[in-house]
Amino acid sequence: MDWTAVKVITSSEAVEAVSYLLTNAGAQGVQIDDAADFANLHAGRYGKHGKIIDPADIPHRKQGAAVTGYFPEKSFLPELVPTISAQVTKLASYGLDPGAAQVSAAGVDDEKWATVWQKYYHPLRVTNELTIVPEWEDYTPAQDSEKVLYLDPGMAFGTGTHPTTRLMMEALEKVIRGGESLIDVGTGSGVLSITAKALGAGQVTAYDVDQVAVRSAKKNLALNPVAKDVKLGVNSLLDGIHTQVDLIVANILAEIIVPLIPQAFENLKPGGQFLTSGIIDDKAALVREKLTAQGFIIDSETKMKDWHGIIAHKPTAEEE
Numbered sequence: 001m002d003w004t005a006v007k008v009i010t011s012s013e014a015v016e017a018v019s020y021l022l023t024n025a026g027a028q029g030v031q032i033d034d035a036a037d038f039a040n041l042h043a044g045r046y047g048k049h050g051k052i053i054d055p056a057d058i059p060h061r062k063q064g065a066a067v068t069g070y071f072p073e074k075s076f077l078p079e080l081v082p083t084i085s086a087q088v089t090k091l092a093s094y095g096l097d098p099g100a101a102q103v104s105a106a107g108v109d110d111e112k113w114a115t116v117w118q119k120y121y122h123p124l125r126v127t128n129e130l131t132i133v134p135e136w137e138d139y140t141p142a143q144d145s146e147k148v149l150y151l152d153p154g155m156a157f158g159t160g161t162h163p164t165t166r167l168m169m170e171a172l173e174k175v176i177r178g179g180e181s182l183i184d185v186g187t188g189s190g191v192l193s194i195t196a197k198a199l200g201a202g203q204v205t206a207y208d209v210d211q212v213a214v215r216s217a218k219k220n221l222a223l224n225p226v227a228k229d230v231k232l233g234v235n236s237l238l239d240g241i242h243t244q245v246d247l248i249v250a251n252i253l254a255e256i257i258v259p260l261i262p263q264a265f266e267n268l269k270p271g272g273q274f275l276t277s278g279i280i281d282d283k284a285a286l287v288r289e290k291l292t293a294q295g296f297i298i299d300s301e302t303k304m305k306d307w308h309g310i311i312a313h314k315p316t317a318e319e320e
């Protein structure tokens, strides 16, 4: 999996708040490098196990703090950096010194990282009914009603841990009654297509613009017998697709959802529902506005951490 480190240069007093902001945005781990921690260390004492090293010999920050959040995906970075930057600057209005408030992102270029995350990826009960289990784990469902999805996300987005994925899994659980036709746009690891099939959807078609994601989805579909008839292809949004389905699900950046809205409207049956996420706080109003302008009726909106999930439907003949 491609990890990204988002580093915030801030003040010592804002370390806790910045860690919270990063975690809220979806960071799976946070590293703190704070000059104040070194100020509390003293050299020259002898303990039972020998001399304590002189803190001056340890490379460390001389002032302020750096807080780094580790994100297991790149898909949302174009929105994360400006959002986190604005949130850190805003700490001043809560009486906290944001310090330099510089935010930067860089890929984690360490081979060990490619697999080390697997150690921390364990079965995850996403909803009462749905549990994601890493392919390499043995797992016994706690209840008969529990549906188990096996995943090896590989290089694709979609371990089920990100709030946007969870919002869409919950939305699918809410709308699927059985037998619905569905298109999954931006399938990533295939997690939402597998979820839909496990919940009883009928024909499911999954697309992603990224070849690597499509390969990863193919592998995951094969791990889940219930999803063996999902059709999979490389495609950008719904370009060139002209069909009529009951449900369309898409967890992508808000900027990418906007051009998808008219395509989703065209490809849904009257009364069909569009389930969408990947919408960070600042972009929720824009997506709602575009949906309504297109003619969609918004059924519900849910929020997890900084992220929104929306369910909207195309009007039926009676509603038009």
Ligand SMILES: C[S@@+](CC[C@H](N)C(=O)[O-])C[C@H]1O[C@@H](n2cnc3c(N)ncnc32)[C@H](O)[C@@H]1O
Pocket: 075, 076, 156, 157, 158, 159, 160, 164, 165, 168, 185, 186, 187, 188, 189, 190, 191, 192, 207, 208, 209, 210, 213, 235, 236, 237, 251, 252, 253, 256, 278
């Ligand atoms: C945030 S991930 C979502 C993965 C998975 N559906 C989930 O919910 O966890 C977004 C996915 O959309 C894909 N994507 C981005 N732009 C796209 C486009 N124009 N058409 C289709 N897929 C796209 C990315 O490659 C990525 O796999």
